[in-house]
Amino acid sequence: MRWTLAAMLFFGFAVPAVSAQQNAECLSCHSEKTLQDQAGHSVYVDEAKQKAGVHASLGCTACHTSIKGYPHPEHPRAVNCGTCHSDEAKDIVESVHAKASGEPCLGCHGDPHAIVPGKDLQSPVFTLNIPRTCGSCHGNTELAKKLGLSNVYSLYIDSIHGFALTKNGLLVAATCSSCHGTHKVLSHTNPESQTYRTNIPATCGSCHLGPKTQYFAGIHGKQLEAGGSRAPICADCHTVHQIAQVQSVSWQMKKLATCGECHQKQFATYLDTFHAQVSALGYVETARCWNCHRYHDILPASDPQSPVSPANLVATCGQCHSGATQSFVSYHPHADPRDRKSYPPLYFAAQFMNLLLLGVFGFFGLHTILWFVRSAFARRPSGLREKGVSK
Amino acid sequence: MNAEARQSGLTDQNNQGVRFYVRFSLWQRYLHAVVIVTFMGLGLTGLPLRFSGSVWGTAFARVVGGFSAILFFHKFCAVLLTVAFLMHLGDIAYRGLLKRQKGIFWGPNSMVPQLKDLKDLYGHVRWFLWLGPRPKFDRFAYWEKFDYWAVFWGMAIIGISGYSMWFAPFFAKFIPGSWFNIALVIHGEEALLAVWFIFAIHFFNTHLRPDSFPMDLVMFTGMETEKELRERRPQLYQRLLEEGKLGLTTVAPPRWLKNFGRAVGWVIILAGFVLLWLTLTSFFRASGT
Numbered sequence: 001m002r003w004t005l006a007a008m009l010f011f012g013f014a015v016p017a018v019s020a021q022q023n024a025e026c027l028s029c030h031s032e033k034t035l036q037d038q039a040g041h042s043v044y045v046d047e048a049k050q051k052a053g054v055h056a057s058l059g060c061t062a063c064h065t066s067i068k069g070y071p072h073p074e075h076p077r078a079v080n081c082g083t084c085h086s087d088e089a090k091d092i093v094e095s096v097h098a099k100a101s102g103e104p105c106l107g108c109h110g111d112p113h114a115i116v117p118g119k120d121l122q123s124p125v126f127t128l129n130i131p132r133t134c135g136s137c138h139g140n141t142e143l144a145k146k147l148g149l150s151n152v153y154s155l156y157i158d159s160i161h162g163f164a165l166t167k168n169g170l171l172v173a174a175t176c177s178s179c180h181g182t183h184k185v186l187s188h189t190n191p192e193s194q195t196y197r198t199n200i201p202a203t204c205g206s207c208h209l210g211p212k213t214q215y216f217a218g219i220h221g222k223q224l225e226a227g228g229s230r231a232p233i234c235a236d237c238h239t240v241h242q243i244a245q246v247q248s249v250s251w252q253m254k255k256l257a258t259c260g261e262c263h264q265k266q267f268a269t270y271l272d273t274f275h276a277q278v279s280a281l282g283y284v285e286t287a288r289c290w291n292c293h294r295y296h297d298i299l300p301a302s303d304p305q306s307p308v309s310p311a312n313l314v315a316t317c318g319q320c321h322s323g324a325t326q327s328f329v330s331y332h333p334h335a336d337p338r339d340r341k342s343y344p345p346l347y348f349a350a351q352f353m354n355l356l357l358l359g360v361f362g363f364f365g366l367h368t369i370l371w372f373v374r375s376a377f378a379r380r381p382s383g384l385r386e387k388g389v390s391k
Numbered sequence: 392m393n394a395e396a397r398q399s400g401l402t403d404q405n406n407q408g409v410r411f412y413v414r415f416s417l418w419q420r421y422l423h424a425v426v427i428v429t430f431m432g433l434g435l436t437g438l439p440l441r442f443s444g445s446v447w448g449t450a451f452a453r454v455v456g457g458f459s460a461i462l463f464f465h466k467f468c469a470v471l472l473t474v475a476f477l478m479h480l481g482d483i484a485y486r487g488l489l490k491r492q493k494g495i496f497w498g499p500n501s502m503v504p505q506l507k508d509l510k511d512l513y514g515h516v517r518w519f520l521w522l523g524p525r526p527k528f529d530r531f532a533y534w535e536k537f538d539y540w541a542v543f544w545g546m547a548i549i550g551i552s553g554y555s556m557w558f559a560p561f562f563a564k565f566i567p568g569s570w571f572n573i574a575l576v577i578h579g580e581e582a583l584l585a586v587w588f589i590f591a592i593h594f595f596n597t598h599l600r601p602d603s604f605p606m607d608l609v610m611f612t613g614m615e616t617e618k619e620l621r622e623r624r625p626q627l628y629q630r631l632l633e634e635g636k637l638g639l640t641t642v643a644p645p646r647w648l649k650n651f652g653r654a655v656g657w658v659i660i661l662a663g664f665v666l667l668w669l670t671l672t673s674f675f676r677a678s679g680t
Contacts, residue, residue, distance in 0.1 A: 271444070273572075273575070274440075274556065274575055276443070277440045277441070277443040278440070278443075278458050279443075280443035280444055280448075280449065281439065281440065281443050281448070281449055281452040281457065281458040281461065282449065282452060282453065282457055282458065283457060283458035283459065321559065321560050322560070323560035323561070324560055324563070325560070325563055325564065327563045327564070327566075327567050327568055328559065328560055328563035328568045329568055330567045330568040330569045331559075331568035331569060331571045331572060332569055332572050335569075335572040337572075337576055343569075343572070345569070345570075345573060346569075346572050346573050346576065349573045349576055349577060350576050350580075353576060353577060353580035353581065353584075354580070356580075356584065357580065357583065357584050357587075360541075360584060360588065361587065361588075361591075361592075364588070364592045365592075367516075367519075367534075368591075368592060368595050368596070368600075370516070370519035370520070371515075371519060371595075371596075371600060372595070372600060372601070373519070374518060374519045374520075374521070375600055375601040375602050376601050378525075378601075379601050379602070
C-alpha cells in the first residue's frame with residue numbers, strides 16, 4: 001500500500017492540480033447537502049472533511065474510477081479500496097468479514113470522504129476507539145444471536161482490558177485488534193488464527209511476556225507444547241473477553257472450581273478441608289489452589305522446583321502458618337477420608353464418627369419415639385396412666 | 392400433673408401449700424447458662440463452616456461480617472466454655488478430693504453411671520412397651536447422666552481438636568500434621584453429634600415430652616415443686632424423706648425468673664430447631680449427591 005502511494009505521489013506531480021480542478025467540477029453538484037441518488041441515499045460530499053482527510057490529495061475519480069466525465073452513469077461502479085490497499089483487501093477476503101454485508105472497509109473506517117490516519121484521535125480505528133467501532137456490530141445482541149456469539153462488546157468493556165482502555169486511556173491495553181488482528185480476522189477455529197486455542201498463549205504473551213514465560217516453564221505450558229489437547233491455556237482460567245482483575249474476590253472465588261473442572265479429585269478432597277470451608281465463606285486469605293501450586297508456572301510435586309515438592313513444603317505452608325515445621329507439613333491438604341488405602345487413620349476416624357452418630361441417634365431416636373408414644377398414652381385421662389404406673 | 396404444676400406455677404405466690412425442692416444451686420445454674428450461651432454461639436458460628444457450601448451458611452457468614460467475624464466469635468465462645476468447663480472440674484475436684492465430700496464419685500447423688508442406671512433403662516424400655524411399671528428414678532436419671540457425659544466428653548474432644556487446629560504450628564511440635572486432618576473430621580462430626588443431640592434429644596427429653604411440655608424451668612429457677620419431685624424422682628424423694636434431708640422451702644421462685652426462663656428457653660429451642668432443620672437438610676443433601 002505504501003509503495004503504491006509513494007509511486008503515485010512520485011510519478012503524478014500533476015495529480016493534485018488535476019484533482020483540484022476535477023474535484024471542483026464534482027463538488028459543483030455534490031456539495032449540495034440535500035443531493036440524493038435515485039434510491040434516496042445521500043450523495044453529499046463534505047469538502048472540508050475530505051480536504052482534511054488522508055485522501056485529500058486524491059481526485060474523486062481516483063476512487064470513483066468508472067466516472068470519466070459529466071454526465072456520469074446513474075450507477076457508477078463500486079469503489080475498490082483494494083486498488084491501492086491491495087494487502088488489506090487480500091486479508092479482508094480471507095477474513096470472517098469477507099461475507100459481511102455492506103462495504104467491509106467502511107464498516108470500520110467510516111465515512112469514505114472523511115478518512116483520517118489511524119493515529120488521529122478521531123479515527124474510528126484509533127486504538128481507543130476500536131472497541132466502539134467493533135462494538136457497533138458485535139455489541140448488537142441481535143447480531144450476536146444470529147451469529148451464535150455472545151455480546152462480546154459488553155463483556156470486553158467490563159473487563160480489565162476494557163477498563164484500562166476506557167477509564168485510563170491506556171494505549172497499551174488490549175483492544176479487539178490486539179488479539180483478533182485488524183484486516184485478517186480469522187475464526188478461532190482456524191489454526192492460523194491468533195485466537196486459535198494453541199496460539200492463545202503466544203497472542204496473550206505478545207503483551208504479557210512474564211506470564212507467558214512462566215506458563216511455558218510450567219506443566220500446563222509443557223503439555224501444550226507437547227501437543228496435549230487438554231492442556232489449559234490462558235483463556236481457560238482468565239476467560240476471553242470478560243477478563244477480570246485477579247485480585248478481585250469474586251474472581252478468586254470462581255477460580256477454585258475452574259481448576260476443579262480438570263482436577264476433579266483434588267478439588268473434591270480440597271472441599272473437605274478447613275481451607276475450603278473458610279474459602280467458601282468468602283474469606284480470601286486462605287489457601288486456594290494457586291497459593292500452594294502457583295498459577296502460571298505450576299510444577300508437579302516431583303519437580304524439586306515445585307512449591308509442593310517435599311523439600312519446599314515448610315516454606316510454602318510457612319507463607320501463612322508462621323512456625324510451620326517438617327512435622328506440621330505432614331498435614332494432607334487433599335486428604336480423602338473415604339480412601340482407606342491412602343489415609344488409613346483418617347478413614348477409620350471418619351468411620352468411627354459415622355458409627356458413633358448412627359449409634360447415638362439410632363438408640364436415642366428410638367428411645368425418644370417410644371417414650372413419646374408411651375407418655376402420651378400415660379397422660380390420657382382414660383386411666384391408662386394409672387395402669388402404667390402401678391401395674 | 393403437668394397442668395397442676397403449671398397452674399401452681401402461676402399462682403404459687405399466694406399458694407401457701409406448695410413447697411419447693413432446690414435441685415440446682417445458683418452456681419450450677421450460672422454454669423449451665425454459660426454452657427447454653429456459648430454452645431449456641433459455637434453452633435451458630437461453627438455450623439456455617441461445617442456446611443460452608445450451603446446457602447444459609449454463606450448468608451449467615453456474610454450477615455455477621457464474614458469468616459473473620461465468625462472465627463472471632465467461635466474462639467471467644469470456645470474460651471468462655473473452656474473456662475466454665477475448667478471451673479466445673481475445679482469445683483468437682485475441690486468438693487470431691489479436697490473437702491472429701493461424699494457421694495460425688497459414687498452413689499445416688501453421683502453423675503457416675505451405676506448399676507441402677509442400667510436397670511432403670513431396662514425398666515424404662517419395658518414401661519415404653521407396656522411391659523412393666525415406670526422405674527423410680529433417683530437424683531439423676533440415666534438419660535440425664537448421658538446428657539452430662541455427652542457434653543463432658545464432647546467438650547473435651549471438640550475442645551482439644553479445636554485448640555489443636557487453632558494453635559496448629561505449636562501442636563505440631565508434639566503431634567504430626569496429619570493429625571490435623573483427623574482433628575477437623577472429629578471436631579466437625581462430634582459437633583454435629585452435640586448439636587443434633589441437644590436440639591433433638593435433650594430438648595425432647597427435658598422439655599418437650601408430654602410430662603414436661605412445654606418447658607421444664609428447673610434449670611432457670613433451680614426449683615421443683617414437691618409434687619414434681621415426688622412424681623419424677625420417687626426414689627430421691629423417698630430417700631431424702633427417710634434421711635430427713637428433704638429440706639423443702641415455701642419460698643417460690645420469682646415470677647420474673649420464670650418468665651425470663653420461658654423467654655430464653657423458647658428462643659433457644661426455636662433457634663435450635665431452625666439449626667437442626669438446616670443442618671439435617673444440608674447433611675442429607677450432601678451425602679445424597
